[in-house]
Amino acid sequence: MIGIENLRVRYDSDKGVVDAVRGVSIAVAAGEFYTLLGPSGCGKTTTLRCIAGLERPTAGRIIVGGAVVHDGERGLNVPTHRRDIGMVFQSYAIWPHMTVFENVAFPLREIRPRLSAAAIRERVAKALALVQLSGYETRPAPFLSGGQQQRLALARAIVRESTVVLFDEPLSNLDAKLRAETRLELRNLVKRLGMTALYVTHDQTEALTMADRVAVMRDGEIVQEASPVEIYRRPNSRFVASFIGQCNFAEGRVRSVPDGAGPGWVDSRWGPMRYLVGEAAPGRDVTVAVRPENVRLVRAGEAGEHDREGEVLDSIFLGEAVESRIRVGDGELVARVHPADAVAPGGRVHLRIPPGDVAILTG
Amino acid sequence: MAQISASQPDPAVPAARGGRNLPARIFPWAVLIAIAALVMAPVFSLVVGAFSLSRLPNEFSLDNMGLDNFRAVWVEQRIDRVIWNTAIYVTGATLFGVLSAALLAWLVERTDMPGRTWIYAGVPLGIAVPGILHAIAWVLLLSPRSGFVNRAWMDLVGTREPLFDIYTMGGLIFAEGLRLVPVAFLMLVPLMRSMDPALEEAAAASGASPLRATRRITLALLLPGLLAIGIFQAITAIESFEIPGVLGMPVNLHVFSTRVFNLIDNIGTIPAFGQANAAAVFYLAIALVISMFYLRLVRHSDRYSVITGKAYTPRRLRLGRWRASALVLALAFLFVTIVLPFLVLLYVSLVNYLRPPSLDALMNLTTRHYETVFNQPRVARTVANTIWVALMTATAVTVLSFIVAHIIVRTRFRGRYVLDMLSFLPHAIPGIVLGLALFWLFMQIDRLTGASSFGSLHALVLGFTILFLSYSVRAMSVAMMQVHPDLEDAARLSGAPPWRIALRVFAPLLMPTLVGIWIYVAMLSVRFISLPLILSQGGRNEVLGVMIWSLWDNGNVSSVGAIGIMLMGVMFAIALALRMVGFGGRAGGAP
Ligand SMILES: Nc1ncnc2c1ncn2[C@@H]1O[C@H](COP(=O)(O)OP(=O)(O)OP(=O)(O)O)[C@@H](O)[C@H]1O
Ligand SMILES: [Mg+2]
Numbered sequence: 001m002i003g004i005e006n007l008r009v010r011y012d013s014d015k016g017v018v019d020a021v022r023g024v025s026i027a028v029a030a031g032e033f034y035t036l037l038g039p040s041g042c043g044k045t046t047t048l049r050c051i052a053g054l055e056r057p058t059a060g061r062i063i064v065g066g067a068v069v070h071d072g073e074r075g076l077n078v079p080t081h082r083r084d085i086g087m088v089f090q091s092y093a094i095w096p097h098m099t100v101f102e103n104v105a106f107p108l109r110e111i112r113p114r115l116s117a118a119a120i121r122e123r124v125a126k127a128l129a130l131v132q133l134s135g136y137e138t139r140p141a142p143f144l145s146g147g148q149q150q151r152l153a154l155a156r157a158i159v160r161e162s163t164v165v166l167f168d169e170p171l172s173n174l175d176a177k178l179r180a181e182t183r184l185e186l187r188n189l190v191k192r193l194g195m196t197a198l199y200v201t202h203d204q205t206e207a208l209t210m211a212d213r214v215a216v217m218r219d220g221e222i223v224q225e226a227s228p229v230e231i232y233r234r235p236n237s238r239f240v241a242s243f244i245g246q247c248n249f250a251e252g253r254v255r256s257v258p259d260g261a262g263p264g265w266v267d268s269r270w271g272p273m274r275y276l277v278g279e280a281a282p283g284r285d286v287t288v289a290v291r292p293e294n295v296r297l298v299r300a301g302e303a304g305e306h307d308r309e310g311e312v313l314d315s316i317f318l319g320e321a322v323e324s325r326i327r328v329g330d331g332e333l334v335a336r337v338h339p340a341d342a343v344a345p346g347g348r349v350h351l352r353i354p355p356g357d358v359a360i361l362t363g
Numbered sequence: 364m365a366q367i368s369a370s371q372p373d374p375a376v377p378a379a380r381g382g383r384n385l386p387a388r389i390f391p392w393a394v395l396i397a398i399a400a401l402v403m404a405p406v407f408s409l410v411v412g413a414f415s416l417s418r419l420p421n422e423f424s425l426d427n428m429g430l431d432n433f434r435a436v437w438v439e440q441r442i443d444r445v446i447w448n449t450a451i452y453v454t455g456a457t458l459f460g461v462l463s464a465a466l467l468a469w470l471v472e473r474t475d476m477p478g479r480t481w482i483y484a485g486v487p488l489g490i491a492v493p494g495i496l497h498a499i500a501w502v503l504l505l506s507p508r509s510g511f512v513n514r515a516w517m518d519l520v521g522t523r524e525p526l527f528d529i530y531t532m533g534g535l536i537f538a539e540g541l542r543l544v545p546v547a548f549l550m551l552v553p554l555m556r557s558m559d560p561a562l563e564e565a566a567a568a569s570g571a572s573p574l575r576a577t578r579r580i581t582l583a584l585l586l587p588g589l590l591a592i593g594i595f596q597a598i599t600a601i602e603s604f605e606i607p608g609v610l611g612m613p614v615n616l617h618v619f620s621t622r623v624f625n626l627i628d629n630i631g632t633i634p635a636f637g638q639a640n641a642a643a644v645f646y647l648a649i650a651l652v653i654s655m656f657y658l659r660l661v662r663h664s665d666r667y668s669v670i671t672g673k674a675y676t677p678r679r680l681r682l683g684r685w686r687a688s689a690l691v692l693a694l695a696f697l698f699v700t701i702v703l704p705f706l707v708l709l710y711v712s713l714v715n716y717l718r719p720p721s722l723d724a725l726m727n728l729t730t731r732h733y734e735t736v737f738n739q740p741r742v743a744r745t746v747a748n749t750i751w752v753a754l755m756t757a758t759a760v761t762v763l764s765f766i767v768a769h770i771i772v773r774t775r776f777r778g779r780y781v782l783d784m785l786s787f788l789p790h791a792i793p794g795i796v797l798g799l800a801l802f803w804l805f806m807q808i809d810r811l812t813g814a815s816s817f818g819s820l821h822a823l824v825l826g827f828t829i830l831f832l833s834y835s836v837r838a839m840s841v842a843m844m845q846v847h848p849d850l851e852d853a854a855r856l857s858g859a860p861p862w863r864i865a866l867r868v869f870a871p872l873l874m875p876t877l878v879g880i881w882i883y884v885a886m887l888s889v890r891f892i893s894l895p896l897i898l899s900q901g902g903r904n905e906v907l908g909v910m911i912w913s914l915w916d917n918g919n920v921s922s923v924g925a926i927g928i929m930l931m932g933v934m935f936a937i938a939l940a941l942r943m944v945g946f947g948g949r950a951g952g953a954p
Contacts, residue, residue, distance in 0.1 A: 052564075052567075052568055053567070054564050054567065054568075079567070079572075079573070080564070080567035080568055081567050081568075081569075081570045081571055081572050081573070081576075082570075085568060086568065086569075087564075087565070087568040089561045089564070089565055090561075091559060091561050093559065093561035093562050093564065093565035095562055095565070095566075095580060095584075096584070097583050097584055106566070106569050106571070106579075107569035107570055110569060110570035110571050110575070111570065156565070156569065157568075160569070160570065166568075
């Protein structure tokens with residue numbers, strides 16, 4: 001439904017040349033919820049705006065809903081208003097001189113041949129009902145709360161029932177609680193309407209909870225594309241691992257690779273570790289990555305043969321968990337444990353790191 | 364200041380506060396009464412004078428009153444025609460001026476026109492050219508028979524028809540419209556800048572074509588602001604005297620300001636003082652109505668500024684192959700409003716006798732006229748007068764508006780709304796009207812006290828102070844509102860008395876505004892000629908504007924050129940200083 005091939009955007013401004021997007025290719029299937037995730041300035045918005053036709057790519061091809069809307073080589077560029085899209089802006093871009101009704105009706109009034117007034121009323125009512133704004137029709141748009149404005153922007157984006165809907169950090173202006181509530185609502189709504197969504201965010205929680213597929217961007221390039229679970233468990237680079245969630249890293253060297261007989265082994269500052277997945281050849285220098293919540297503390301009596309001994313340096317109480325900094329071998333790592341399992345600073349502990357949770361990074 | 368004394372009783376030190384309570388409470392009332400006197404006394408004497416049937420103001424007597432002046436103005440002077448002319452002139456000039464300014468502001472703010480930072484810096488410089496010099500330059504270029512452009516055109520085409528006659532309504536509209544552009548531009552730029560481009564983009568993403576998005580979103584959103592700026596500029600145009608005075612009056616093409624002036628200063632006829640006042644009352648009433656309309660409009664126009672997204676990078680429209688044309692257009696504007704008048708005056712000040720530019724004329728340039736000008740004692744005295752008036756006015760206005768704005772913005776003084784209205788009122792009083800009003804007032808004062816206030820420099824300073832008060836009080840209030848009250852409260856908690864808070868906290872924080880207002884008012888009082896034209900009596904209080912006017916009246920074009928060039932040089936320097944302190948003069952509006 002959305003296809004981008006080798007998209008490039010270069011800004012030639014007075015302040016110099018910026019390569020905002022350098023060769024991005026993605027393919028979003030019909031009905032899929034696809035998320036672009038990345039730190040500030042990595043080119044997410046630029047990519048999205050190219051799909052909307054608000055920005056002109058330097059090179060590349062863009063397909064929306066089966067139609068080629070931009071092709072740099074053929075010099076083809078369909079203007080924004082002829083593209084089959086809906087869009088939710090980060091600032092919402094609610095028109096302040098119109099009522100709630102008029103804001104939502106606007107896209108319908110642009111449809112040719114014209115819709116009847118009754119049809120417009122009906123479709124606006126339906127869209128407002130979907131975002132739970134029924135009853136607010138005559139309210140001037142500026143007199144809405146932040147959350148209501150966000151939902152109004154959503155209603156406006158879906159009212160045309162275009163095949164593709166684009167989101168540019170639509171939740172970033174909401175407070176934390178409202179954001180958490182809205183995440184699932186928004187995903188469910190998009191799924192219910194069967195729309196194809198491209199969602200841009202720099203918030204990993206949003207990406208992980210909402211998306212069918214996540215692409216992590218960095219400096220104008222996609223560095224990894226996978227399902228949320230996959231990307232969390234098997235990041236392919238230090239950048240992705242630390243951008244999505246917290247992570248312990250240690251330099252290491254592969255001793256043996258996993259095979260049918262058992263796990264592979266890698267030597268690290270934390271000592272020799274077992275791992276299950278990884279292609280790096282023996283003797284190769286790698287980075288070993290372990291997430292804090294995958295480090296378990298076991299009592300001395302229950303320690304197994306692969307558990308390692310360490311000393312708790314200090315702890316931070318977070319409420320639902322305790323984060324302890326632990327010295328192991330020549331290095332340190334952070335473990336996130338249930339408060340009941342916490343060990344006081346200075347205490348000795350045994351650490352268990354399941355081999356399935358050890359990631360071997362070559363990037 | 365009253366706030367401190369009136370609220371928050373402090374049980375710890377009950378007695379110590381009593382000492383400064385009384386002055387602090389009386390002070391705002393004193394200011395209110397002073398401003399009321401300043402604004403109302405001239406208006407009062409104007410209205411009373413309109414009913415006076417005595418031949419001269421100093422023969423005024425309560426026994427000789429009546430409505431004859433109003434009837435005479437309406438029936439004999441056909442003031443209805445003047446109203447009609449004024450309406451056409453104001454509408455035309457405002458439309459032309461604001462639309463040009465909107466185009467320039469749009470090019471600078473919302474497109475990728477090359478060199479836009481230079482255009483942005485250049486357009487406001489037009490403020491520095493006094494209106495009378497603009498008007499004179501247009502006459503030299505476009506008067507039907509001897510204007511340089513028209514002469515060149517006739518020679519070129521071999522016709523006896525001028526290309527464009529500046530002594531027409533079209534000429535008035537054109538010249539005044541151009542004069543409105545710099546201030547309108549300064550008001551429009553922030554308006555365009557604060558428009559979130561996402562609002563337009565959302566329309567495009569909703570399927571609206573660029574044309575419809577512009578019409579239904581951009582224009583609809585800009586409309587309240589555009590309307591307010593338009594009316595503001597209309598007030599400027601209606602009050603302007605310089606352009607119609609030079610371009611309309613000689614051919615009896617009258618608008619309100621020139622008609623009123625004409626009634627008391629017309630060679631060959633007896634000055635009709637009472638009738639002038641009656642006409643001025645009509646004039647003032649119209650200006651007042653428009654100003655009130657403006658006030659109502661701005662009160663309600665804020666509501667569209669509620670929604671703005673978080674920081675965004677405004678997207679500029681790519682002009683593509685129109686880039687060069689846009690730049691040429693903008694440069695043409697700068698050339699016509701700034702470079703051209705300068706060149707024309709430079710030329711007439713250097714050429715040995717007045718004639719159209721030619722190779723021969725350029726070979727025989729002379730500095731003779733500058734020497735003549737320099738050797739006249741009258742010029743030296745006039746320059747000294749002008750400087751004195753500018754310095755005094757600027758200082759008085761800055762101090763006064765600081766005090767008034769402080770009371771309006773920062774205290775709970777009961778009369779602060781009245782004070783606000785009173786200080787806005789002068790905005791609606793045209794310079795000619797105030798001149799006439801003060802003329803009557805001073806006549807009566809002199810008659811009763813035997814003083815000679817009329818014809819003194821103080822009279823000019825007083826008039827200008829009233830005239831520029833509304834503008835500077837508003838600029839000052841806006842700046843003060845941006846100073847967070849906590850800064851003041853912190854000083855108050857440290858135990859500083861109100862006057863020291865004002866001096867040590869406010870004044871330094873507001874320094875750019877104070878300096879900006881000071882410079883801008885100084886500049887306005889040099890540029891403005893309608894008020895001194897009436898209040899000027901002989902050499903004693905002649906200022907530069909008045910001298911240029913009378914030299915021009917006497918056909919002494921070379922001297923006008925020489926003085927004009929020097930004046931413009933100084934004004935440009937001041938305008939540059941104004942930009943250096945980062946002050947836009949945004950709310951300004953005098954010619
Ligand atoms: N109009 C422009 N001119 C020049 N550079 C630009 C322009 N717009 C964006 N850039 C640059 O391109 C890069 C990518 O910008 P983009 O807005 O796509 O980032 P983003 O990933 O959306 O970041 P954020 O999360 O902060 O919104 C940035 O380095 C930015 O500075
Ligand atoms: Mg962005």
